[in-house]
Amino acid sequence: MPIRLALIGCGRISRRHVLAMKDLQERGRGDFVVTAVCDANPQAASERADMFEELLGRRPVVYGTHEELLASARVDAADLCLPHGFHHGIAVDCMEAGLHVLCEKPLGITIKACRTMIEAAERTGRVLSTAAPHRRQPGQRTVKWVFDESGLIGRPLSFFHQYRSSAVLPAAAGQADARPNPSQLWGPQAGDSGGPLPEHKRWRRDRLMSGGGPVLDSGFHYCDSLRYFFGEVETVYAVLQSVKSGMPQRFGDAPEDTVFVTLTFKNGVTGSWAWSLAAPGEEAYDVTFYGSRGSLRDTTAAPFSIFHLFQRTPEKLETARLESSDGSVYNMKQLEAMHRASLSEEEEEFLYPGGATDGFAIEIWEFLEVLRGNREAPEIDGREGMRSLALGDAIYESGLTGDVVLVDDVLDGSRSVFQDPIDDHWGLS
Ligand SMILES: NC(=O)c1ccc[n+]([C@@H]2O[C@H](COP(=O)([O-])OP(=O)(O)OC[C@H]3O[C@@H](n4cnc5c(N)ncnc54)[C@H](O)[C@@H]3O)[C@@H](O)[C@H]2O)c1
Numbered sequence: 381m382p383i384r385l386a387l388i389g390c391g392r393i394s395r396r397h398v399l400a401m402k403d404l405q406e407r408g409r410g411d412f413v414v415t416a417v418c419d420a421n422p423q424a425a426s427e428r429a430d431m432f433e434e435l436l437g438r439r440p441v442v443y444g445t446h447e448e449l450l451a452s453a454r455v456d457a458a459d460l461c462l463p464h465g466f467h468h469g470i471a472v473d474c475m476e477a478g479l480h481v482l483c484e485k486p487l488g489i490t491i492k493a494c495r496t497m498i499e500a501a502e503r504t505g506r507v508l509s510t511a512a513p514h515r516r517q518p519g520q521r522t523v524k525w526v527f528d529e530s531g532l533i534g535r536p537l538s539f540f541h542q543y544r545s546s547a548v549l550p551a552a553a554g555q556a557d558a559r560p561n562p563s564q565l566w567g568p569q570a571g572d573s574g575g576p577l578p579e580h581k582r583w584r585r586d587r588l589m590s591g592g593g594p595v596l597d598s599g600f601h602y603c604d605s606l607r608y609f610f611g612e613v614e615t616v617y618a619v620l621q622s623v624k625s626g627m628p629q630r631f632g633d634a635p636e637d638t639v640f641v642t643l644t645f646k647n648g649v650t651g652s653w654a655w656s657l658a659a660p661g662e663e664a665y666d667v668t669f670y671g672s673r674g675s676l677r678d679t680t681a682a683p684f685s686i687f688h689l690f691q692r693t694p695e696k697l698e699t700a701r702l703e704s705s706d707g708s709v710y711n712m713k714q715l716e717a718m719h720r721a722s723l724s725e726e727e728e729e730f731l732y733p734g735g736a737t738d739g740f741a742i743e744i745w746e747f748l749e750v751l752r753g754n755r756e757a758p759e760i761d762g763r764e765g766m767r768s769l770a771l772g773d774a775i776y777e778s779g780l781t782g783d784v785v786l787v788d789d790v791l792d793g794s795r796s797v798f799q800d801p802i803d804d805h806w807g808l809s
Contacts, residue, residue, distance in 0.1 A: 584635075606771070781797060
């Protein structure tokens with residue numbers, strides 16, 4: 381019998397989940413069925429149900445609350461695409477009701493929220509997986525292969541990542557919304573001129589519902605990718621500011637738009653992540669990873685490239701490149717081909733089921749395979765998702781206190797100044 385899924389939260393990113401399911405179906409991996417959708421906004425739920433009907437051939441039953449869904453829908457698992465503050469409560473309710481859970485990043489709104497989810501998974505024996513597509517895509521799999529297996533540039537030493545643009549500053553005449561970029565999520569345009577903010581911006585501006593600004597939201601991807609490449613981070617020192625007013629302010633209530641972070645890893649790697657969305661004048665993007673015998677570099681900015689490393693865009697496949705100290709040079713296209721050629725048939729199918737390269741399709745497929753008993757555990761299970769969140773929260777902890785912060789202290793709860801008000805709000809103790 382096909383696995384029966386419910387989609388809970390039918391906003392922006394859930395669209396990508398439907399397209400990913402369509403992709404899986406087209407690759408002959410459609411052995412699942414979405415029987416229910418749920419959203420507090422009836423229009424959003426109804427539109428998503430229509431989309432399922434049109435693309436996957438079956439209209440799920442629409443619910444307005446997850447409680448109604450859990451009381452009457454016949455489902456095995458839930459795919460949660462909700463504002464961060466609702467992740468833990470609804471995930472726990474789902475698991476208590478017997479459902480396995482695939483939860484959008486960040487796993488929980490705080491470390492305590494994550495622990496609540498992990499404990500529920502262990503108590504109920506349900507699978508808990510964190511939906512985070514980037515490390516699962518060929519770009520980052522290739523980077524990992526370069527360092528761990530290729531021998532092309534030796535062991536990782538350091539990285540330097542810079543991004544500077546004026547995205548959150550008032551746009552010049554005729555330029556507003558000219559291109560997709562992070563300002564659409566955290567920037568000032570809609571709403572700041574007096575109109576109401578759209579829902580997807582409203583909750584992101586409320587720290588009690590979002591858990592933080594860009595560093596915690598899309599930054600979760602960045603933190604997860606760094607951990608994937610280089611292992612656990614030991615210390616973080618961060619300066620975060622909101623400068624879009626034109627006057628630098630200490631990191632406070634406004635979402636950060638200018639960030640300087642220095643990281644040390646337990647294996648000796650060091651790195652810096654420095655970016656601003658409030659830097660008028662010349663734009664710049666440069667991410668370079670250094671190994672003991674060469675470098676891997678990407679200088680082509682793409683939407684969200686502050687957070688999404690080595691994305692597989694046609695341009696980056698040509699321009700991102702490895703340069704070895706023996707003089708050899710390869711672009712990402714060649715490196716990806718070498719990585720793919722190094723895989724056995726089983727490994728290729730494991731990483732890229734049916735040739736899929738979309739991280740959303742891969743994460744959903746992986747989740748289904750765990751439920752079927754074909755895989756032991758999700759790659760980013762509850763604990764792994766919590767560790768990636770701890771890095772983001774350590775950045776805030778440092779930004780707020782000015783201290784060098786041990787990520788382990790954030791993970792074990794001994795440092796939580798930034799998270800305390802959020803935990804208090806949600807009654808997490
Ligand atoms: N993987 C990625 O690249 C990526 C990208 C964007 C967002 N996300 C994540 O996806 C999640 C959702 O983000 P989004 O951008 O789709 O937000 P969104 O605001 O567009 O959608 C959230 C939806 O949840 C609904 N909702 C709110 N409370 C609810 C409740 N109690 N019960 C049922 N429905 C409820 C809202 O009505 C809305 O339709 C977040 O965790 C976000 O971080 C992931």
